[in-house]
Amino acid sequence: MAQAPPMDSTGLISSGPKHLACFGVPTSSKLQWVGRYDRISRTNQLVARAISVDRPQLDFSNPDWKKQFQEDFNKRFSLPHLRDVIDVEPRPTTFSLKSRTPLENVNGALQESWNGYVNDDDRALLKVIKFATPTSAGADCIDPDCSWVEQWVHRAGPRKQIYFEPQYVKAGIVTCGGLCPGLNDVIRQIVLTLEKYGVKNIVGIQHGFRGFFEDHLSEVPLSRHVVQNINLAGGSFLGVSRGGANISDIVDSIQAFSVCHIQARRLDMLFVLGGNGTHAGANAIHEECRKRKLQVSIVCVPKTIDNDILLMDKTFGFDTAVEAAQRAINSAYIEAHSAFHGIGLVKLMGRSSGFITMHASLSSGQVDICLIPEVPFTLDGPHGVLQHLEHLIETKGFALVCVAEGAGQEYLQKSNATDASGNMVLSDIGVHLQQKIKSHFKNIGVHSDVKYIDPTYMLRAVRANASDAILCTVLGQNAVHGAFAGFSGITTGVCNTHNVYLPIQEVIKSTRFVDPNSRMWHRCLTSTGQPDFH
Numbered sequence: 001m002a003q004a005p006p007m008d009s010t011g012l013i014s015s016g017p018k019h020l021a022c023f024g025v026p027t028s029s030k031l032q033w034v035g036r037y038d039r040i041s042r043t044n045q046l047v048a049r050a051i052s053v054d055r056p057q058l059d060f061s062n063p064d065w066k067k068q069f070q071e072d073f074n075k076r077f078s079l080p081h082l083r084d085v086i087d088v089e090p091r092p093t094t095f096s097l098k099s100r101t102p103l104e105n106v107n108g109a110l111q112e113s114w115n116g117y118v119n120d121d122d123r124a125l126l127k128v129i130k131f132a133t134p135t136s137a138g139a140d141c142i143d144p145d146c147s148w149v150e151q152w153v154h155r156a157g158p159r160k161q162i163y164f165e166p167q168y169v170k171a172g173i174v175t176c177g178g179l180c181p182g183l184n185d186v187i188r189q190i191v192l193t194l195e196k197y198g199v200k201n202i203v204g205i206q207h208g209f210r211g212f213f214e215d216h217l218s219e220v221p222l223s224r225h226v227v228q229n230i231n232l233a234g235g236s237f238l239g240v241s242r243g244g245a246n247i248s249d250i251v252d253s254i255q256a257f258s259v260c261h262i263q264a265r266r267l268d269m270l271f272v273l274g275g276n277g278t279h280a281g282a283n284a285i286h287e288e289c290r291k292r293k294l295q296v297s298i299v300c301v302p303k304t305i306d307n308d309i310l311l312m313d314k315t316f317g318f319d320t321a322v323e324a325a326q327r328a329i330n331s332a333y334i335e336a337h338s339a340f341h342g343i344g345l346v347k348l349m350g351r352s353s354g355f356i357t358m359h360a361s362l363s364s365g366q367v368d369i370c371l372i373p374e375v376p377f378t379l380d381g382p383h384g385v386l387q388h389l390e391h392l393i394e395t396k397g398f399a400l401v402c403v404a405e406g407a408g409q410e411y412l413q414k415s416n417a418t419d420a421s422g423n424m425v426l427s428d429i430g431v432h433l434q435q436k437i438k439s440h441f442k443n444i445g446v447h448s449d450v451k452y453i454d455p456t457y458m459l460r461a462v463r464a465n466a467s468d469a470i471l472c473t474v475l476g477q478n479a480v481h482g483a484f485a486g487f488s489g490i491t492t493g494v495c496n497t498h499n500v501y502l503p504i505q506e507v508i509k510s511t512r513f514v515d516p517n518s519r520m521w522h523r524c525l526t527s528t529g530q531p532d533f534h
């Protein structure tokens with residue numbers, strides 16, 4: 001089993017000794033890994049920074065500031081393309097859903113006259129609310145007057161011109177990070193769509209980035225036949241893993257550069273399914289391919305039950321995870337309600353973002369106290385969680401608490417341990433709360449019966465629900481269209497209900513957090529009836 005690549009204090013990860021031994025490059029050679037997103041955040045300050053991330057310094061007294069902003073925005077959101085670094089000619093697409101339309105003569109070549117294509121100049125609006133003031137709920141303003149500025153991003157979908165000859169394409173798919181409902185649906189859709197273009201050589205890379213260079217992890221040939229029913233089960237057909245992202249080795253392998261331990265794959269397209277970390281890795285792979293001027297498209301599909309990818313309405317698997325959380329919350333409710341002075345406590349996933357906990361609390365309607373990483377809370381004292389629990393026991397006889405795993409970490413001993421990918425290993429807030437509640441009620445001489453449920457992995461090991469399955473279908477297909485259109489270093493998602501492509505660079509600038517000023521968080525507070533715990 002390979003070791004996780006060493007990470008230095010700046011978050012750069014060295015290319016590792018095996019690579020150095022093979023190529024004899026100086027040991028100081030390091031690859032720039034992007035990874036600027038925050039792994040953990042608990043304060044509103046960080047939330048605010050995430051929202052206003054990377055805006056240019058603008059002088060609002062300059063009448064041209066909007067123009068300047070938009071120019072900068074368009075530059076940032078323009079999609080990296082193979083043409084930027086290599087000379088490559090487009091050809092008419094092989095993707096068409098109509099097999100017997102009349103052919104039309106376009107510049108001397110016979111083409112199908114099918115109008116199902118997306119134009120490269122099609123755009124979708126990234127922001128659709130005109131906030132009147134910066135104090136409006138959830139306001140995300142550029143200038144102090146909250147002026148309306150159009151922010152357009154590129155529409156996803158099949159193009160009329162493509163940059164690869166399908167019959168010679170070899171495409172790879174890799175799934176990284178933790179599990180997420182819908183991974184198999186996306187794998188399946190990628191394969192089906194690639195075949196629709198005419199690609200015959202499709203392979204799965206096993207167990208995340210490790211599959212690129214661990215000898216025993218061989219490629220898995222994929223076809224419609226192989227993937228036909230994989231969506232009927234949860235998990236990843238290809239396996240997942242954390243750590244093991246050695247960019248140089250991976251690109252050597254993609255480039256068919258068969259040396260030492262590295263298996264030559266000769267990939268033309270790589271579809272990378274994963275969260276923030278995976279996106280940072282995929283972007284580093286894309287940058288390295290660009291540096292080497294390779295005609296390889298690297299396209300991501302965001303995967304995370306935490307829903308913490310910037311700019312997107314929601315990521316696949318999130319809906320299913322929220323739904324799966326209902327069973328745990330409902331059981332905790334039944335237990336708490338039936339016990340004498342019962343207190344149900346449910347801990348849900350969400351390392352740095354409280355989306356699952358907020359949405360699960362909202363949808364259950366049974367939760368009295370919802371605790372998320374973005375909103376600090378006190379436990380003790382007159383405004384603390386324990387005092388409110390006392391009040392709930394007194395007034396309604398039972399209570400239900402739903403807490404995100406990343407919440408209240410300031411109350412726990414930090415281990416400073418990280419997982420193989422460099423993510424902080426969190427201390428258990430659920431166990432801590434359980435103990436605090438028990439000892440509090442004991443100290444005040446009031447009976448309590450605490451029932452703690454930790455459904456952690458049950459949320460994400462399930463099969464995608466219907467709405468996620470549709471989302472996976474759209475995302476998987478669009479990923480393939482993006483690669484054939486010649487884009488690389490992009491990811492695909494849903495912004496304001498529209499399907500778009502975004503440069504990976506833009507979505508890894510920060511983790512996406514619940515905005516404590518948003519209507520959704522306020523709705524959650526209205527629903528639980530909880531006070532401010534500070």
Ligand SMILES: Nc1ncnc2c1ncn2[C@@H]1O[C@H](COP(=O)(O)OP(=O)(O)OP(=O)(O)O)[C@@H](O)[C@H]1O
Pocket residue numbers: 011033034035036176177178179208209210241242243244245274275276277278279280281282284303304305306420421422423
């Ligand atoms: N900053 C980074 N730069 C390059 N690669 C990274 C970076 N962070 C993580 N990776 C690599 O990306 C892969 C997945 O990362 P990670 O385990 O953090 O999961 P993730 O994609 O963030 O998904 P999840 O939502 O499950 O955490 C790992 O192989 C890891 O080594």
Ligand SMILES: O=P(O)(O)OC[C@H]1O[C@](O)(CO)[C@@H](O)[C@@H]1O
Pocket residue numbers: 177178179275304305306349350351352405419
């Ligand atoms: O135990 P694992 O596989 O590292 O995954 C746990 C993590 O996965 C996530 O759900 C993200 O995928 C986090 O919320 C959680 O901390």
Ligand SMILES: [Mg+2]
Pocket residue numbers: 177275276277278423
């Ligand atoms: Mg991660």
